[in-house]
Every structure is written in structure tokens, then in C-alpha cells.
Amino acid sequence: MATAAFDARTDKGPSVWAAPDMTILAAGRRRPAAMPADMFGSAWSLLCDIAEGAGAPVDYVALGYLTVAASLIGGKRRVSPWEGWEEPCILWAAAVGDPSANKSPALEATTRPLARLELDYADDHREAMRHHDEQCERAKYELAAWQEDVKTAQKEKLGTPPKPDAAIFPDEPVRRRLKVVDATQEAMGPILAGNPTGTLHFRDELSGWISSFDRYATGGREFWLEAYGGRPFTIDRKGSKTPLHIPFNGVSVLGGIQPEKLGDCLLGSTDDGLVARFLWAWPDPKEFGRPTKVADRDRLEDIYRTIDSIAWGVGNDGERSSVQLRLEPAAVDLFVEWGRENDRGLDDAGSLYKGFCGKLKGGVLRLSLLAEYLKWAVGTGPEPTSISAATVATVVDFVDSYTKPTAMRVFGDAALPEVERNASTLARYILRHKPRKINARSIRREASLPGLREAAKVNDAIAHLVEADWLYPAGQRHGDTPGRQSSDFTVNPTVHEVA
Numbered sequence: 001m002a003t004a005a006f007d008a009r010t011d012k013g014p015s016v017w018a019a020p021d022m023t024i025l026a027a028g029r030r031r032p033a034a035m036p037a038d039m040f041g042s043a044w045s046l047l048c049d050i051a052e053g054a055g056a057p058v059d060y061v062a063l064g065y066l067t068v069a070a071s072l073i074g075g076k077r078r079v080s081p082w083e084g085w086e087e088p089c090i091l092w093a094a095a096v097g098d099p100s101a102n103k104s105p106a107l108e109a110t111t112r113p114l115a116r117l118e119l120d121y122a123d124d125h126r127e128a129m130r131h132h133d134e135q136c137e138r139a140k141y142e143l144a145a146w147q148e149d150v151k152t153a154q155k156e157k158l159g160t161p162p163k164p165d166a167a168i169f170p171d172e173p174v175r176r177r178l179k180v181v182d183a184t185q186e187a188m189g190p191i192l193a194g195n196p197t198g199t200l201h202f203r204d205e206l207s208g209w210i211s212s213f214d215r216y217a218t219g220g221r222e223f224w225l226e227a228y229g230g231r232p233f234t235i236d237r238k239g240s241k242t243p244l245h246i247p248f249n250g251v252s253v254l255g256g257i258q259p260e261k262l263g264d265c266l267l268g269s270t271d272d273g274l275v276a277r278f279l280w281a282w283p284d285p286k287e288f289g290r291p292t293k294v295a296d297r298d299r300l301e302d303i304y305r306t307i308d309s310i311a312w313g314v315g316n317d318g319e320r321s322s323v324q325l326r327l328e329p330a331a332v333d334l335f336v337e338w339g340r341e342n343d344r345g346l347d348d349a350g351s352l353y354k355g356f357c358g359k360l361k362g363g364v365l366r367l368s369l370l371a372e373y374l375k376w377a378v379g380t381g382p383e384p385t386s387i388s389a390a391t392v393a394t395v396v397d398f399v400d401s402y403t404k405p406t407a408m409r410v411f412g413d414a415a416l417p418e419v420e421r422n423a424s425t426l427a428r429y430i431l432r433h434k435p436r437k438i439n440a441r442s443i444r445r446e447a448s449l450p451g452l453r454e455a456a457k458v459n460d461a462i463a464h465l466v467e468a469d470w471l472y473p474a475g476q477r478h479g480d481t482p483g484r485q486s487s488d489f490t491v492n493p494t495v496h497e498v499a
Contacts, residue, residue: 223235
């Protein structure tokens, strides 16, 4: 801390300010990694144009693009490196950034075409509902006739006649849902039961989604953990004689989260592997400017339509089933080599990052399946029947050069002590608003900063900034009466010059 005397005449703090510690702004964060373009092939320029139109970094658009495409493949395809191990096409992705980073416009741009795709299913659903109503009307008469037969059999002391299939009311058709917004476990159950491909769950603020898991009913967290695996799931419904069976409990998840909420969201939750399931994007904000290109959004929609058109396989019993794609021999060798390298050095890693890297083996397989299909969807060749070594190599590079460093950036910030996170939040507030002075009570009551709504936490954050030579106590008493000094602090003017 600066030791120069306070300049009472100017009330501007020390006569000679010490250099402020600007690393306080980093809050333990690593520098963001650059998103590799090779992962996206010829679609990269389209994603860049969409990001420019949204005023956002391309990272957000690229991650949204991957997650939406994964949700459209869903239960139709699985990937297997060898017998006994297969992964579904399900991704969870989180866009990290301040409210001004334009996360929402970027993610909305990648999910918007899903609404138009859902219109394709509207006519089919209306026809299915018409047929359902016809069956219900038929069932009324068949049921009444059967009930009369039962009465007659009882009078004549005969056996009860079997109930005809036509007297059983059919289940109501479920509309195809490509995107669900802010749904609870209870709401997702019937949607998934009628959507065997799975769906996309979009949440603008993921911290709210995670905190709501057990708000309305127990078992919410377990349901969502299962939804990452795509396995069958059964829900016992209150008031229903029969449980709800979901053949493919597969939900891809996409949403945003603010850096200040990462700590509570990550460290404040149970370490059960939920956080490790996410792929993260946390780029620097894009400088504001007018777009120079208009994105070809029809092309994005065409890619999604091609992915959505993938047909189901047919099982031995004639029912629809997922189609399994195997890694080619060279791709298996590359995957095994990478997996061994991925495991090295994890014994000394933090629990969050260790869990994340543990999930990455399955993540690489899922991304490889997805990358193979996206390459097909933007090209003209036949539908893939296997996963090539070239595709696995591209995915491994994406994971090592982007996914892992970004996870370290996210987990590193979350692992900071609360006082350092709060001091960083207050420091960014000072840079944004450029006050000459701050008042502890005003910060608590008026600034509405995350984590800084309690007096003790505000005081601790300010003390941290005083030690970092950002602030200098400038409290005064009114008049000559004894009493507590005002909680004012002068801001080091060098802060703004250095920034």
C-alpha cells in the first residue's frame, strides 16, 4: 500500500500514488484461447458472419452451432470406439461473459432456425391429432358395447369377455419439440416421452437453471444428470397409475452465465460431475462496431434441416433404433493415444478440472460423431458410416487447444477466494463508471453488484483494493463532533491511466 501522506488540501488521496495492482482485474483468469476454425470446416465463415451481426465473439455462435446440431441428431446416432462402449450425440455448452458481451444475441441467432423447423412438424401433428380424435370417438362406442357385453355375461353367468383393443383410448400425440426453454423435470418428462430423438434445453441464464433443480420436486438434479447420458428413464408420476417411461432421456443444454456467478454456481453446488459435463466458451468481448456483412441465415437453416432429416435405423424387432458408427482402426489408435496423454498429470489437478478431463474421453467421441455429420451436412457426399482418423485428429486439436484451456480459465476463476472475486467485481465497476470517490454504503445499496450486497463483504472487498493501491481511505466527520467517519474512499487516478 502507498505510504505517502494524504493530501488534505486537495482531498484527492496521497500526494504521490503508488502503482495500482492491475492483476486484480483478472480475478485469477487465464487469457482466453482462440477458437480453432478447422473444427467447423467450410461453415466457419458463416459462423463468423453471424457473430459479427450479433456483435459477439464467434466462440458463442460456434458453441451454439455445435449444441443445436447435436440435439438434432440426438438418439438417432451413437458412436463407439469398440464393443461395449458407445456414446449418444448429446452436448452441454455454456457461454461465459458479462451482460454486455452479447451472449444472448449470439445464442439466439444459432437457435432461431429451430422455430422454422418446428413448423415442418405442425401439419403432421394436426393430422395425428385428427386421427387421435377419431380413435377416441371409436373407443367410446367400443367401450360402451364391451361394457354391455360384460353385463350380459354376468347375468348369464358366463366368463367376462376380453376387452377389445379398439375400446382402449390411445395416448395423445406429442408435438415435436426441437427447443424447450426453462422447463422443469416434470415438464420435460412428457416432452421426452413423445420425442425419442431428444431435444435442446435452452436457458439464457444457466445459474438459475442449476439452482432450480430441486426447487419444485426432489430428484431434479438426478434427472438432468441422466439426461446427459441418453439412457432410458422412468418417472413415477403423482396421481397416475402408471409411471412415465422415457426411452431416450437425452437433452442437449445450451445457455449463458456471468463470470461473477461462476463461483457460486460451480463451488456452491455438489461436485457430482454436472459441471464437468459442460463445454465452455469465455472469449474477450467483441469491440462494438457496425457489421460489414450480412450472414446467410438460410444456409444455417439448411444445415440444420439436413441434420434433422437423418433417418432412424430399424432394429431386429422392426422398431426404430439408433444407428451406431464405429471409429475406423486408425481413429481408434489416435483416440487411445490421446486418452493416455489426457490422463497424465491429473493426479495433481483440482477436482473440477480432473472431473472435466475424465468426461472428455466421452466428449471427444461425441464431438467426433458430430463433426463427421456436420462435415457431411455442409458438403455433398454420402451420409457417414464410420468416424475417420482425420475427424478425430481435428476434434482432439479442438479439445486440447480450446476446450481444456477454457475450462482452466473457468475453474480457475471459480476457485478464487470470495473476497478476491468481489474485489475484482468492484474494480471493474470503478473502471466502468470512473468515480473519483466511492462510498461503502452506496456501493452496497445502490450499485447492485453481484456478491456485494452485504456490508461485511463490501468492506472486505474495499480493504482488498486498498491493499492493492486502488483506493485510499478518505473518511471525514461532519463538524467538530465525535463519531464515526464516513466510509468514503478516494480512487487512485492512475488506475484509469494504466487501464
